[in-house]
Amino acid sequence: MVNSTEVQSAVSRYISASLRDHFGKGPTSAFVTLSSGFITIHLRGFLSPSEKILLKQERHNLILEMRDLLLEELKPDIRFQLLKSAGFEASYIFADSDLEKQTCLILAEAKQLPAGEVALPSSWPDSVDKGAFRKVIDEMSEKAQKMPEQTELYWLSDRTILVKRVGILVEIEKALIANGYSEELKISKRPLESELLDKPRLELILDRKIDETFLDWDFEEDVGYIVFTLMKE
Structure with missing residues (x-):
């Protein structure tokens, strides 16, 4: 059995070093x-000198496009390192950034996780109405495109909630993806879905403040991911 703390430290060191090599600056913390079959890596203090210049010029989309392209290049090595460090075979890896806060969230989902290799999932708190939380997510999805065929909720830790939505793409989105506009679609969908999320309602259900929201999609599998990080109680 791999020690969870050792795995967390190994993954943190690898990600920090790899990003430093490719961006010229690593995060201040990872x-x-x-x-529950997922690994999240929350980066803070992550903005390179060149990105700071672009941010001052309000070229947010260019930064996000560059990061998405670089992540595609890094994915094979990230998969290898997760398998080596944690016995974790990733089926999908995504990343989203909050440029103003200089943070980034990397999420990896396991194909099949060896028993006992990582920490057991935290159970959904009894004090939080899971059905009401799912309803808010489904309503947002319906406004943005359509009602998900399936909505899965995971309470990954005291400060991390994952939402996995399956079957959400409409025909026009599928056509854009087929014609090579996946990156443009992601850049457009992120602010739209974030804006449509009824965060005050979610915070009322959680009885917690939401700190950050990260979004990404696996267009090939017609899956959307949302990760909420919560403020400390």
């Missing part, structure tokens, strides 16, 4: 969560 917090790793292992739970």
Whole structure:
């Protein structure tokens, strides 16, 4: 059995070093969560000198496009390192950034996780109405495109919630993806879905403040991911 703390430290060190090599600057911290067949890596203090210049010029989309392209290049090595460090075979890896806060969230989902290799999932708190939370997510999805065929909720840690939506793409989105406009679609969907999320309602259900929201999609599998990070109680 791999020690969870050792895995978290190994993944954190690898990600920090790899990003430093490719961006010229690594994050000031990389917090790793292992739970329920997922690994999340929450980066803070992550903005390179060149990105700071682009941010001052309000070229947010260019920064996000560059990061998405670089992540595609890094994915094979990230998969290898997760398998080597944690016995974690990733089926999908995504990343989204909050440029103003200089943070980034990397999420990896396991194909099949060896028993006992990582921490067991935290159970959904009894005090939080899971059905009401799912309803808010489904309503947002319906406004943005359509009602998901399936909505899965995961309480990964005391400060991390994952939402996995399956079957959400409409025909026009599928056509754009087929014609090579996946990156443009992601750049457009992120602010739209974030704006449509009824965060005050979610915070009322959670009885917690939401700190950050990260979004990404696996267009090939017609899956959308949302990760909420919560403020400390």
